[in-house]
Amino acid sequence: MRLAIIIINYRTPKLVIDCLASLQTEIEVGRDAVAIVDNASADDSIAQIEGSIAENGWSQWVKVIASPVNGGFSAGNNLGIAALTADAYLLLNSDTIVRPGAIAKLLVAKDDHPEAGIIGPRLEWLDGTPQRSCFRYHSPIGEFIDAAATGPITKLLEKYEVSLPVADAPIEPDWISFACVLIRREVIERVGSMDEGYFMYFDDTDYCRRVRRAGWKILHYPYARVVHLRGGSSSVKSAIATRKRPPAYLYASRSRYYRKFYGAPGLWMANLFWLAGRSVSLVRELAGNRQSHISEQAARDIWTNWRNPLQSSSLSVKKSQIETNER
Known part of the structure; x- marks a missing residue:
């Protein structure tokens, strides 16, 4: 098989169906296949998706896999990857719409860039406006920048800022x-599956670090374009933007990431740098009578799982915290 596409569903059947509709002219039946992994939605998601597959005649290239548990983003993708054997795997959010030619261009990039x-x-909005989707690694200094949220500090330390500007090449x-x-099949065979200790978030950063350590490069190829609705499959970004409290699994994943790649001192340093940055932004907010740019509980939440950060973040996830399994 040339390409296996994995889409995770957790109570977003309409988004999945729209995503599938965008794929039907982009894949080659017999060479490509799609696996929809339902992460124990416990609603009528599977019935809706399977009904649409039958109605549109997609059964030759789409199958639904029902996971008995909701293990999160990594676990769902690992399940889908294990179910299909292909030269490459495309992990695709349910809240995406594939632009014409995008998959063909990604496959061309795969052949032209064997080091990737x-x-x-x-990634872009429906109107074609690009989104930031390329990043530097999270680091303690990056935590200081984010918490300070102050222009001069961001400018001074810009080489540590996590988010990179949109690139046209x-x-x-x-x-x-x-x-x-x-993702190339060889990568998965050598590096292994995604870390299921992350319920959601920081799992992509983790996997890219492991892939780079194994000698491959990460390539952003903007000639292929995919619409990402953002917020349709996850409420975390919208919660951060509106200063609401993000779910605990975000902070549990953050703790796991820092402990795993920076050690116990690195996790402490990340939290202390965050607190230092928050002190800067707090003074600025009080002096200017401005509203806080983060949730009131953030200073406490960053310590989530600090005693045992390598504990699986999915162990403490409550159903009430979960809306979807995607970013």
């Missing part, structure tokens, strides 16, 4: 958004 283990397209960032990524 993971390849991501340009191919670049090799530290990591890219896993809303849509092409």
Whole structure:
């Protein structure tokens, strides 16, 4: 098989169906296949999706896999990957719409750039406006920048800022958004599956670090374009933007990431740098009578799982916290 596409569903059947509709002219039946992994939605998602597959005649290239548990983003994708054997795997959010020619261009990039283990397209809004989808690694200094949220500090330390500007030509960032990524089979065979200790978030950063350590590069290929609705499949970004409290699994994943790649001192340093940055932004907000740019509980939440950060973040996830399994 040339390409296996994995789409995770958790109570977003209408988004999945729209995503499938955008794929029907982009794949080659007999060479490509799609696996929809339902992460124990416990609603009528499977019935809706299977009904649409039958109605549209997609059964030759789409199958639904029902997971008995909701293990999160990594677990769902690992289940889908294990179910199909292909030369490459495309992990695709349910809240994406594939632009015409995008998959063909990603496959061309795969052939033209054998050094690239993971390849991501340009992510954009429906109107074509590009989104930031390329990043530097999260680091303690990056935590200080984010918490300070102050222009002069961001400018001074810009080489540590996590988010990179939109690029119109191919670049090799530290990591890219896993809303849509092409991964070579050889990468999975050598590096292994995604870390299921993350319920959601930081799993993409983690995997890109592991892939780069194994000798491959991460490639952003903007000539392939995919619409990412953002917020349709996850409420975390909208919660952050509106200063609401993000779910605990975000902070649990953050703790796991820092402990795993920076050690116990690195996790402490990340939190202390965050607190230092928050002190800067708090003074600025009080002096200017401005509203806080983060939730009131953030200073406490960053310590989530600090005693045992390598504990699986999915162990403490409550159903009430989960809306979808995507970013």
